[in-house]
Amino acid sequence: MNQEYSGSGDPAKSLELLWRRRPVPTRGPKPALTVDGIVAAAVRVADAEGLAAMSMRRVADELGAGAMTLYRYFPGKGELLDVMLDTVYGELPRRVVPGDWRAALDEVARENRELYLRHPWLLQVAISRPPLGPNVMAKYEWELSAVEGIGLTDVEMDATVALVNGYVHGAVRTAVEARQVIQRSGMTDKEWWLAHVPHLDQIGDLEKFPISARVGTAVGNEFDAPYNSEHAFEYGLERLLDGVSALVVNRSAPQG
Amino acid sequence: MNQEYSGSGDPAKSLELLWRRRPVPTRGPKPALTVDGIVAAAVRVADAEGLAAMSMRRVADELGAGAMTLYRYFPGKGELLDVMLDTVYGELPRRVVPGDWRAALDEVARENRELYLRHPWLLQVAISRPPLGPNVMAKYEWELSAVEGIGLTDVEMDATVALVNGYVHGAVRTAVEARQVIQRSGMTDKEWWLAHVPHLDQIGDLEKFPISARVGTAVGNEFDAPYNSEHAFEYGLERLLDGVSALVVNRSAPQG
């Protein structure tokens, strides 16, 4: 499975695509495909078969076209990915919870979580330079609005939103990987663990890790698997918002 | 750049490799390479040129051998990656800070951060099934010992360690991506932004995102770049440990 990068192409051409401002030509044959249609097909392939399977050939096949045809609509695969990103960001409901920053941040976290779960390939796209499309920008504005007017500085607002986004990214990544590894390997976590135990026993040295043994057993008994994503998400989000809360309280009552 | 997976091979063979318990044959020519030598070469390549460049051919070249020769030492690329993982985990100093869980967790976070910065390709390896080598197990034990005996349940201990690890992973990933995108694109963040502004202005609609505009400007002025990784790491870690602290305090004084 590949890691891909966003925002790598020529700004003018990328923005033209993202905001659908391509000039329509008057001459020549009518195009058989559309930008939206290609993006939808690419998202379909990535959702169903993963980002690694989303090759130009595969997407073109999906549309009954030749691979090189896609290059009439996108300068390259990077730009296609940029538009895919902005497109699925458009699926966020962006519900606003007024007057309660904690509930609002919670909503931001949960909507992002749903989006990642629906399109797990998002987790493999490095977005340090986000494609500046309409939905990417609306998403950022909505996220900032959750922590607007609660006493944080502008810089703290940005850091807080980034912190929550980073947290959700990591939590869902772990959960999705755990889900996918079961499919790929055909083994549950318990089966995987039981397949290792006899060999580990033979190697010995296990008594050197007493806390791991105790905690590992407890976690296994609790969730019947070494890792439970639902629990981990709730636990971490609560800790995180508690941490933010400490800052917000401090800001509203300094020298407290 | 590729995303890779750990723990995919046959448990018996993987553990044999990880714990260096391979039976030494008596007959046949003496092997020209060693497992340790191949792993060191692979780590060298991955550090210097990224995980995508770490192909079997490239590693073999590094050692002056043919690509297929590596398959005499490792069943496949996955197992090589597993041993690479366990090997670099061995670089952790695993310093113990007794009697102060917060300082101990802080140390865990910082040592992991250093490791990720030294071997950024670690960020691209999905480790939902960790290779159960000596260093992986010692790492987990050390991390758990940071939160041992402070009133958390075993399950909470595991969740807390996973939370901190997940946080560091995400924070460093963001930082490394930001660093790499500058190299790949040859543009600083400011240059990238300035290249987009004129086209965005032309498209208009920017007044629909007032908070983004204000916060973006503030962040840009503060750090002279849209993103400052040092600040983000410290800010997030403090929030996170504050959140954990709230739980610890609650556990030591229930009904408080």
Added chain:
DNA sequence: GGTCAACTGCGTACGCTGTACGAAGAATAG
């Protein structure tokens, strides 16, 4: 000391990737 099994090194081949190039055909402006 000769023989043979066991072992190592590695060349070749296959199907996959993104995309540069250019040929062939279609639609419209003049």
Added chain:
DNA sequence: CTATTCTTCGTACAGCGTACGCAGTTGACC
């Protein structure tokens, strides 16, 4: 009708992991 512009897409290239099988080397055994 012609010239221009725009479309589709076949071919080609270098690189990937690795299955297969051959050639050469070493040590155990008689």
